[in-house]
Amino acid sequence: MTDALTAHEETPPPPPPAAIEFEGEFGKNPLAEAGFFTMGSRLPAVLGATVRMAWAVDRAAVLLLVLCQILTGAAAAVLLAFTAEAMAHLLAAAPVSARLHGALPALIVLALAAGTGRISTALASYASSRITPRLMTEADVALVAATCRVEAAAYSEDGFSDRQEAAEIGTVRTATMVDDAQRLMAAVVRMVAAGGVITVLHWMMLPVLLLAVLPAGTGAILRARVDYETHYLNIGDRNVRGMMRWWATLPRHGDEVRANGMTGYLLYWYRALSERIDQRTLGSAPRRLRIDLTAGALGGIFLMGTWATLAWLAATGRVPLPVAATALVAVQTALAALSQVVIQGAAMFHTSLYLADMRAFLTMATERAPARGALTIPEEVHEIRLDDVVYRYPGKEQPAVDGVSLRLQRGEILAVVGENGSGKSTLTKLITGILLADKGRVLWDGTDLARADVDAVWKRTALVPQNFATWPLRVRENITLGQPKTWDDDLVWKAVDAVGMRDTIEELPNRLDSLLARELYGGVELSGGQWQRLVCARALYRQTPLLILDEPTSQMDARGEHQIFLEIKRLAAACMTIVVTHQLENTRLADRIIVMEHGRVIEDGTYDDLLHAGGLFAELVALAKDR
Template sequence: MRPYLYYWYSTMCDRVVGRELAGSRPYLLVTLLAASLSGLFTVGMWASLAGLVLTGAMSTAAAGTAIVASQTSGRALNSLVRYSAVMFHHGLYLHDYYAFIAAYQSTTAKRGDTQADAPHEVTLENASYTCPGQDKPTLDSVSLTLRRGMVIALVGENGAGKSTLVRLLAGLTVADHGGRVLWDKTDLATADAESVWRHVGLVPQRHGRWPLAAWENITLGQPREHGDERVWAAADRVGMGDVLRALPDRLDTLLARSVWGGHELSGGQWQRVACARALHRQPAVLILDEPTSEMDPRGEHQVFRQLRECKQDRITVVVTHRLDNVRLADWVIALDGGRIREQGTFDQLVAAEGSLVGELHALAQDR
């Protein structure tokens, strides 16, 4: 990669230097003109004052006062011009700032102030969502009901709409085109976002690897008022307890090798920390998007076993491409082109003729 990267680095440097050289000539001309005019006016002022003093039209004290006043006013004028230029320079970016705010507001759903409680049932009624700038909906008229105590697996090819469905379930985005997402009887479009997210535990594909202490990575900086028992319990559930106990400062170990005294984790261990983070929240809606892609088979099995053991307290949704994990789900939903193609138990879908789950399972077995 070195020659290729060096080529692009040289290209960008040449472009920057070229623009600087192109602007240097006008800059020097303007600076020379300004300095010449400044010198000319200064010489003229001194000559005028000298003439007035020599002809007796002005006293020496008055001339000295005039010199001090001119120097003071010159400095003030110089500051005024300099700060005016700075203000003009920053003003050039105001349009970009307001354009960014407008774009942000256009993609941010308008929420209400209804307080959402932990749901026992999540219902989607013709839920659709179209990404900004696109004509075709990412998720199109999806209707389903998820109940507490269920482990639901979402499967499908890339671009099938799984991540969009997850965002709707978690209240990160709001359904459009008249569709609704209900937590029990509360429409998420009218609910206060913070009250919704308080009951959600989410493990995204790109989880945070915060350069903080181990306990902060699991608790997200929440106070340790409940002690460390809950933290250790979450770590043990995902198989990270022994790893954290072996660290130099246990839960107080900084998880960042780039910082002096820190310790780095492997990719699979970071995924376990992310899962422990979600379990520590004890959410009513637990969503995991490819949570074990970097784990070894033993760690993967342990995480899914824990999901089943604590499923009665929450609605658990798992997005996965590994069909072996789908066996552990109570209900499987296969998405295709933004719509639900099929749903049922794993055994039912594998046995069905023309089933997408059956096709994916057969491909996985042939590897």
């Protein structure tokens, strides 16, 4: 056996995607313990909620919809009542012309009722099409707004993004909600009209009819439950699959995928995940089939009973022949309407399950929205103080920041260094109030961030994060982030100059108006370092009392880096600056350096102090030089 063969045989196969299983409150399907009647009794509440949401977006359309439903019902009742009238004349023992003449008024009313029914159906559909797009937009915007507004700590909670994924399906389902509700109401109205006429014809017909459609209704609700159960089991996998699809197909990551030979693995992984989702869906097919067969068989038997009852009533003379003929039409109408009631009722019930997920997420997000207080922050901040601050991410055992005390004065540049995972970025998030300390306090000129209005705090901060967004916006908006300070572009160009980007931007086809997204038609793309310069320009443009730069120059050339640090020094007097960096040479510009390890500050001093102290900083500097 050759070495190559042995090596090949020993290569492990790619592992399948990890199965995600929820624990705690999300581990249990909300329907798991809901009985049939609990499920059925949801319908009025769902209808009520739909009407309230629709009312909020277009009152006129809701009123039109309701009016049309009433008209449709009235038309159906008139149709049936006058069918009986027309039948009585048409089946009478008289010459044909006399019969037709007698039936004419009823036939005219029938034509008018049929016309009214059709017009109101068309108008109802128009009203529903006016409501639906806006309802979807409202639900979608509410979801995006709620997600953007939660405390950042919520993103680290287990199950948060899966709940968000579930809520997204709810938004999509909003599209069918009004149509489902409208069809359900139309069917109910028609059923009441036909049922009323049938009851008048003979009381026995109604219960027999109800029996005929009951199995279909029960079956539809049980089937919706099975579908939702499968959907619930698949949420986690679908969420991961969505993320994988995004990362795998995004042109920005195409080089990494190709040059690392990952395409085959990604496709295997994507397919494996899709097949696992399919397996769960297929696994529920036999249950669905059993439900359908049972409901179909029972429905068929009961339907035969209905026709037999009608035949028996007519044969035994309990109802006269014209009435029996009308009953025939009424039974057909009522049956169709009843079937629609159960089908649309089940559809609404099904939709309600997803909408409940959407509402649950919105409630969850609202509970996690900042509720800190209304203290404001003055335009100029002179001091930021941290008193014994501790922060632990949800689900983590060790704190990421563990008892840090610190004082930062206006005009000071502070450098934060330390090995990966030592808590540097978390510290900056605590200083800016993105995260709130579990213990201890962060005070801006004496104001505790835990009691300050978040917008007031973030108006005073500018942050260049490690992982920044490359917004598909024009250059100008990428710098101002849609918050212009003046009517002209002077300040924008000033920020561009501060990061040495003027030449690059002047060469773009539309200068500040160039769209920075190669994926979009007419868009242009910047290099990694150019993007990083732009993100620094974005922070400098804000002119805030606190400037935080987390690894701001990691992708920049020497000229860019030099330019940025010159600018930081030039601006330093007017603000507090924090630079997080692994390029230890860059910390020379800082007035003070703190060194972090396991969430604690273990060294604090100037570059020269720390270099001669012989601690971690000195060791890291020596390592950087040892090439």
